[in-house]
Amino acid sequence: MNASAKRLRTVFVVVPCIFMIATLVLPAMNGLLLSFDHNGPSLANYKILFDDSMFWRALGNNLLVPFGSVIVEFVLGLALALTLTARRNRSALIETAAILPFAIPEIVILTLARYIFLPRGYLNGAIAMTGMHPLPWLSPRSPLAIFTVIVVDAWHVTPVVMLMLMAGLQTIPAELYEAARLDGAGTFATFRFVTLPMLMPAIVGALILRGIDALRIFSTVLVLTGPEGVPVLSTYSYSLWDDAQKPHEAMAASMILALMVTIIGIGGLLVARRFSRDDGALA
Amino acid sequence: MNNSLKAARVALNAFVLVAAVLPLYLLAKQSVTPELETFAWPPHWIPHHLTLSHFISVFAVNELRSAVLRSLAVAAISAMIATVLGAMLAHAMARSSIAQRIGFSTVSGIRLLPMIAVAIPLGIILATVGIYDSPTGIGLAIVHGAIAIPTAALTLYAAFVAIPLEIEEAAWIDGASPLRIFLTIDLPMARASIATALILCFILSWDEFGFALLVQQTNRTLPPLLYYYTVFGNVGPASALALLMMIPAICVVVALGPSLRGALTAGSSR
Incomplete structure (x- = not known):
């Protein structure tokens, strides 16, 4: 104007x-x-981190846990999205139930998860009822605890992936399925040659957004195992600040996480741009 | 082939129902069970004794009551900050491509910042301004307002894009100023989305744990308080508190359902 x-x-x-x-x-x-300030400008804070074995554990877990969590979320989210969008199978009850874990505040999910996975929690109670041996689900430094953290993280966030993929599925024109049916394609072939390629932009978008979020994992680890059990960079930084009272080292650790998220995030966006150019709009 | 697919579907549906309902049942059970019984081994699946004492303590204990009030205040104020600023941003983004580019890049840049990288130095800044850990929670309300702007802006963007330019042009020809057009035409036309944005931002703040833990160290809001209750073993009150915390979110999902689903995912962040 x-x-x-x-x-x-x-x-x-x-x-x-x-x-x-x-x-x-x-x-x-x-x-x-x-x-970069350690009684004057220096790299000392970073050097202290690199000499700390806990830092390297945190860094490793910060790659392992998000990777595992995004894979679980994606597989479950895709399975749910596919069953819920199949017309015969539409059920408001199941759909609401599937979204529920995301609607519940994260901290409530984690409180619950703690009571479920504690040594004398509900899961071990159920296992004992069947006569098998209870497992130390949250035992510090164990691969099992990493597995538990991944499962709980995915439990809360899978609905988001499901909703993103459902939105993508709804944009696929029905004519394509009709054509595949007339050509005699079975369920698997239809999925492989119609659904999957058409859904690719939504899949890439969901993986990138969830990946960036998953890298910043904090509360799941803190509530389930404490900062030492399955350390990730956020909780490591938090314990440097809160328990050790070393704010500058804490900031150095958090900056390494920020750098990691930025690199992976920008890389992801570049990949996403390629997909949106090939396939039209990115979901 | 079709039979095994059907079986997989039934199994998946059963899994979803169990994953959603069983934990809620257990939480509800714990909130009305005496604490001694909650620690029984093997765990009780059905309470043997019932008590309302945990819910009573939520309202009787000062710390809990003030946390509920503080959480409400922080969520309400931050939702208003985010919706007002988000509406401004969304409107500019809907009307100009340069604004759109600036808006989207700021919003996606913010998403890349880990909470911990902001919260620790922010605490130092809030302390110098004198609102770190303030009893009113004003520092946290400002932070929540800032992190909720993307959610509000993305929710409102679609609404402003949908308003035909002709309406604005007609008002312009009648002599209305741009600000007046925004206030008296665009905002009323987008009121459904404004309500959605307010609700989403309220819930985002109500649920937020990380910043709340670091910025309100002793004058806590509900999520960090629940964390301390959980970790230090107050099972009963923690369960009662957790149930109360779920009320707003569950109401929204059940009552508003489908219309909210797209928006829920638009601004989701940790």
Whole structure:
């Protein structure tokens, strides 16, 4: 329209963006600066981290746990999305039940999960009833605890992946399925040659968004195992700040996580862009 | 082939029902069971004794009551901050491609920031301003407001795009200023989405754990309080508190259902 409309638009963009940047980005920048401060500018904080075996465990878990969690979420989410969008199988009850774990606050899910997986919790109670040996699901430093963390994380977030994939499935034109049926394609062939290629943009989008989120895992680990059980970078940084009272080292650890998320996130976005160019809009 | 698919479907549906319902049942059970019985081995699947004492203590203990009030206040204030700023951003994004590019890149940039990388240095800044760990929770409300702006903006963006430009142009010809057009035409037309944005941002704050844990160290909101109760073994009150915490979210999903589903995933973040 004209200059006054343009001026209003500028204000409308600048004010919210400055608010977000001032509240979230500037503190992170300050943290970056302080992470290089160890009684004066130095790399000492980072060197201390690299000499700490807990840091390397946290770094390893921070790759392993998100990777496992995203795979579980994706397989379960896809299975749910496919069954729930099949017309004969539509059920409001199942759909609501499938979404429920995401609607429940994360901390409530984790509280519950703790009572379920504790040594004398419900899961071991059920296992004992069948006469088998209870398992130490949350035992610190064990692969089993890593498995438990992955399962619980996926339990809360699978509905999100399911909803994203359902949205993708709904954009596939019914004519394609009709054509596949007329050509005599079976269930598997239809899935392989119609559903999967058409769903690819939604799959890539869901994997990237969930991957970025999964890398920042914090509360699942903290509530289930404490910061030492299955350390990840967020909880490692938290315990440096809260228990060890070493804020600058904590910031150094958090900056390494930020760097990791940024690299993987930007890489993911580049992949996503390629897919959206090939297949039309990205879900 | 078809039979085995059907069997898989039935199994999946049963799994979903168990994963959603059994844990809630166990939580509800714990909230009305005396604590001694909750620690019994093997665990009781059905309570042998019932008590309401955990729910009574939620409202009788000062710490719990003030956490409920603080959580409500923080969620309400942050939802308003995020919806007002998000509406501004969404409107500009819906009307100009440059604004759209700036908006989307800021929003996706924010998503890349890990909570812990922001929260620790932010605590230092809040402390110098004097609102770290404040009893009113104002520092946390500001942070929650900022992290909820993407959710609000993405929810409202679609609504503003859907408003025909002709309506704005007609008002412009009648002599209305751009601000007035926004306030008296665009906002009322988008009111359903504004309500959705307010609800989503409220819930985002109500559920948020990480920032709340770091910014409100002693004047806690519900999620960190629940964390301490869970970790330090107050099973009964923790379960009662957890049940109360679920009320807003469950109401929203059951009552608003399908219309909210797309929006729920739009701004989901940890």
